[in-house]
Amino acid sequence: MGENQEPAVAKVAKVAKVAKVAxxxxxxxVVNPAPDRAEAPAPVGVVDETDNLAALLLHKVASHxxxxxxxxxxxxxxxxxxxxxxxxxxxxxLQRGNRxxxxxxxxxxxxxxxxxxxxSLIAASESAPIWTISLGVAIAACQTLSQWLKPxxxxxxxxxAAVELRNEAWNILQCRDHYRGKTIERAWDIFCxxxxxxxxxxxxxxxxxxxxxxxxxxxxxxxxxxxxxxx
Numbered sequence: 001m002g003e004n005q006e007p008a009v010a011k012v013a014k015v016a017k018v019a020k021v022a023x024x025x026x027x028x029x030v031v032n033p034a035p036d037r038a039e040a041p042a043p044v045g046v047v048d049e050t051d052n053l054a055a056l057l058l059h060k061v062a063s064h065x066x067x068x069x070x071x072x073x074x075x076x077x078x079x080x081x082x083x084x085x086x087x088x089x090x091x092x093x094l095q096r097g098n099r100x101x102x103x104x105x106x107x108x109x110x111x112x113x114x115x116x117x118x119x120s121l122i123a124a125s126e127s128a129p130i131w132t133i134s135l136g137v138a139i140a141a142c143q144t145l146s147q148w149l150k151p152x153x154x155x156x157x158x159x160x161a162a163v164e165l166r167n168e169a170w171n172i173l174q175c176r177d178h179y180r181g182k183t184i185e186r187a188w189d190i191f192c193x194x195x196x197x198x199x200x201x202x203x204x205x206x207x208x209x210x211x212x213x214x215x216x217x218x219x220x221x222x223x224x225x226x227x228x229x230x231x
Contacts, residue, residue, distance in 0.1 A: 050095070053169040054088040060173065064184040082192065087165065090199050094162040101155035108151065112142040154209060161202040168194045 061079045119135035146152075172179050172191045179187045 094158045097158040101151040105151035108142045115139045
């Protein structure tokens with residue numbers, strides 16, 4: 001059994017080197033004749049889920065490459081690039097966006113709460129009104145930014161898209177849901193369509209979110225583009 005798996009391991013090592021993806025070592029599956037007890041795999045260092053998924057997908061691509069020679073290598077290279085850019089790259093971008101907007105939402109909320117408490121304390125202490133006015137302006141600014149950027153909504157949308165991408169990768173790796181009983185070629189086609197669908201929906205949401213910003217800017221000016229052109 002080890003002899004049949006050796007070419008697959010060599011392939012994924014070569015593919016990972018070309019793709020420059022941080023991959024965890026893929027250990028060939030070896031069935032013990034009579035294991036006494038189940039043993040957990042040895043730790044392989046700190047590798048996040050995205051890196052592990054990319055490594056497993058590359059292993060699946062390399063170990064099931066059709067035929068041999070240059071055509072098979074070209075197919076492996078194309079699929080490796082797809083995993084690297086369209087899956088792993090996009091997944092990392094969505095995760096970064098989720099974290100960034102979540103932190104921004106938290107910061108705006110905390111700043112608004114702190115300014116409100118400060119304004120209340122200053123008003124109670126009968127201090128100079130300039131401080132109360134300044135904190136009131138800070139509260140309004142935080143609330144305006146929160147309504148304008150909608151960081152909580154953006155974070156939730158990117159988080160959902162990232163979860164869907166991860167679930168899709170786990171599904172193809174474990175042959176679940178719509179990958180059950182499919183050949184690797186058919187499963188790969190389904191996987192690409194699902195990734196493109198999730199990515200396309202996420203990009204559409206990002207573009208739609210930029211629309212209200214432009215509309216708000218126009219309304220803030222008091223006139224529509226048609227009014228400007230007619231003036």
